[in-house]
Amino acid sequence: MRVTLTIALSGLLATSPAYATTLDINVEVPKLNVAEYHRPYVAVWLEGADQKVAANLSVWYQQTSNSEGHGTKWLPDLRQWWRKSGRTLEVPVDGVTGPTRPVGTHALSFNDRAPALKQLAPGSYTLVVEAVREVGGRELLKVPFTWPAKAAQSGSAQGTTELGKVTLAIKP
Amino acid sequence: MKRTLVLAAALAAVLPFSAAAHKAWLLPSQTVVAGNDPWITVDGAVSNDLFYFNHVPLRLESLVVTAPDGSQVQPQNAATGKFRSVFDIELKQAGTYRIASVNEGLFATYELNGERKRWRGSAASFGELPKNAQKLQVSESVGRVETFVTNGAPNATALKPTNKGIELVAVGHPNDLFAGEEATFRVLVDGTPTAGLEFEIVRGATRYRNAQDEIKVTSNAQGEIRVKWPEAGMYWLETGSEDAKTTVKQAGKRRLSYVATLEVLPQ
Numbered sequence: 001m002r003v004t005l006t007i008a009l010s011g012l013l014a015t016s017p018a019y020a021t022t023l024d025i026n027v028e029v030p031k032l033n034v035a036e037y038h039r040p041y042v043a044v045w046l047e048g049a050d051q052k053v054a055a056n057l058s059v060w061y062q063q064t065s066n067s068e069g070h071g072t073k074w075l076p077d078l079r080q081w082w083r084k085s086g087r088t089l090e091v092p093v094d095g096v097t098g099p100t101r102p103v104g105t106h107a108l109s110f111n112d113r114a115p116a117l118k119q120l121a122p123g124s125y126t127l128v129v130e131a132v133r134e135v136g137g138r139e140l141l142k143v144p145f146t147w148p149a150k151a152a153q154s155g156s157a158q159g160t161t162e163l164g165k166v167t168l169a170i171k172p
Numbered sequence: 173m174k175r176t177l178v179l180a181a182a183l184a185a186v187l188p189f190s191a192a193a194h195k196a197w198l199l200p201s202q203t204v205v206a207g208n209d210p211w212i213t214v215d216g217a218v219s220n221d222l223f224y225f226n227h228v229p230l231r232l233e234s235l236v237v238t239a240p241d242g243s244q245v246q247p248q249n250a251a252t253g254k255f256r257s258v259f260d261i262e263l264k265q266a267g268t269y270r271i272a273s274v275n276e277g278l279f280a281t282y283e284l285n286g287e288r289k290r291w292r293g294s295a296a297s298f299g300e301l302p303k304n305a306q307k308l309q310v311s312e313s314v315g316r317v318e319t320f321v322t323n324g325a326p327n328a329t330a331l332k333p334t335n336k337g338i339e340l341v342a343v344g345h346p347n348d349l350f351a352g353e354e355a356t357f358r359v360l361v362d363g364t365p366t367a368g369l370e371f372e373i374v375r376g377a378t379r380y381r382n383a384q385d386e387i388k389v390t391s392n393a394q395g396e397i398r399v400k401w402p403e404a405g406m407y408w409l410e411t412g413s414e415d416a417k418t419t420v421k422q423a424g425k426r427r428l429s430y431v432a433t434l435e436v437l438p439q
Binding site: 065069070072074075076079083086087088 | 205206324326437438
């Protein structure tokens with residue numbers, strides 16, 4: 001009985017992605033040879049052709065307070081994100097904001113039923129990834145794409161300082 | 173000889189916007205702020221170099237700090253040293269703060285019993301001048317030195333013009349300036365957009381370059397100036413003019429001056 005149920009459920013799960021467009025993003029936080037290292041603040045968002053934020057996908061920042069203040073104090077250092085979205089956003093945002101992440105490649109996956117993508121009007125978009133690090137630098141990478149995807153699309157951008165490789169793969 | 177000196181000093185005092193004058197400024201520690209219970213600190217000084225304190229401090233008596241809801245807040249830990257004044261502001265509200273030093277005053281020179289005298293005061297205290305003053309010359313001045321700081325999302329309540337003297341109203345927002353982008357400002361004199369005002373705009377850190385690299389713009393027929401920021405930095409912007417709209421009838425003319433410190437961020 002239980003086995004059948006599991007099979008039935010997995011059958012459901014297996015069929016659902018067939019109808020959904022998936023948007024897979026990899027963001028690499030590079031290993032840096034520096035004396036004082038702090039994990040970067042990273043914002044991942046989608047921009048429309050008007051260069052306005054169409055959807056916030058992920059924002060990583062220090063979620064707690066320390067002697068220097070609460071982690072939100074340094075959110076404006078994600079300058080473009082702050083200007084375009086952050087300053088009018090009430091953080092934390094469920095499903096978007098989260099703690100900073102360590103060195104490595106981080107996979108983010110969304111489908112067209114995700115709240116961020118459900119409202120997306122057809123058109124040209126840019127995936128933007130901005131990273132800024134305490135006592136470090138700031139870097140911003142862009143990967144253009146078209147929505148909705150008629151065929152599979154992929155793109156990537158290579159960072160040089162605060163970001164490694166950022167890849168985008170869209171499967172209709 | 174002595175008289176010439178005094179006269180020169182008097183002239184210098186009433187010419188706040190003349191090219192030879194030093195630059196007055198307010199310098200905020202940052203202009204884009206977030207977090208719980210943020211504070212900023214502001215320096216005020218008058219100097220030739222931007223933004224270095226090496227001449228005299230900016231006096232804080234006429235400081236007006238307007239909060240995002242339009243109310244006035246008191247600066248804290250204010251102190252005036254040899255070269256600069258400093259004060260802190262707790263940004264309790266979200267939105268844009270306008271921090272200004274607003275000076276309105278009268279300046280008079282006269283002779284009393286053959287002796288040359290100077291007087292400084294306001295329209296209210298003008299009556300204290302001796303009745304038998306001879307060769308009375310009065311000039312009026314309205315000056316504003318200001319800067320803007322935004323905690324969280326910007327708003328425009330504090331930016332509402334007071335309609336007194338020269339004011340600059342950003343078409344957009346004064347804390348939304350980025351290198352490589354063009355910003356538009358409306359120039360108001362007593363609240364009216366005014367053409368023909370000449371602006372001098374200089375980026376800070378002048379000590380580390382060989383030229384002022386000033387930007388000169390003049391307000392157009394619509395009373396607007398457009399500035400394309402060549403690079404990121406803290407910019408000093410100044411203009412001045414004079415007219416005959418005096419509050420005291422003995423004053424021949426009214427001198428107007430305006431200074432703003434604006435931060436331009438990199439892309």
